[in-house]
Amino acid sequence: MHRKVFASKVFDRKVVMISGGCAGIGRALAVRLAQAGARLVILDLQREALDSLVQHLADHHNAEALGLCCDVADAEAVTAAVALAVERFGGIDVLVNNAGVTHRSSFTDTDLGVFQRVMAVNYFGAVHCTQAALPSIIARRGQIIVLSSLSGFAPLLYRSAYNASKHALHGLFETLRYELKGSGVNVMLVCPGFTATDLRKNALVGDGSVAAQPPLAMGKVASPQDVAEAIYSGALKRRRLLVLSNVDWRARVLARFFPRVFERVLLPRLSGMKPSEGEAG
Structure with missing residues (x-):
């Protein structure tokens, strides 16, 4: 995809905080915003990855970046990270709640801890970051x-906890958008489809252990860079909802208005099931 790197100055010198920013969509978005002149605050769990990304942004994009080790599930750690960011850059203009974890296991085989x-x-990672930065x-x-x-709008098999967390995000941030009406703050929910990230390499299984999952039988997969470009464009326009799903309107319409057709036609494929399989592969 062609990228008009210097087409807009909207994010020039703006301070952008990205949770889970060292890999996948988070990293691609950090790079894209650095190209647009933003100053970055990147939260992640991996110190080496943070240092490497901060150096990359400085060397290749002449970008100011602060990398902070932070588990977004820890409210106190998030509050401290936001305070450091404000001390360093004077404030936060944009918060990207990107950090996430997934799992693949049936509800009956999934421990409560998962x-x-x-x-x-x-969910609570987004709550913590938003409360601290708001x-x-x-x-x-x-x-x-x-x-x-x-x-967030179409269920996937064997991801009951993941699905629930995404539904919760919609409930929270759609409400917050209304509460912030008139404040000048924009809230944009982004719904990517299948994207070539490392999320599944760290997927949880039913007992809470980490196990890399096999590739899904899901057809076309987007690159993190193309998803980041779409998010960047949506942010420029201050969109409210950005649906980037590979099956976009079909999944939304069928899941909402024709649930039986969705269950028969799309649900198996979206969940990674091959036609011959009786369960997700």
């Missing part, structure tokens, strides 16, 4: 960008 961990990262975002009339999923 549900708790998925919600702690995917005063600055309101003061700067900024943006909150939330990485949801096609599972």
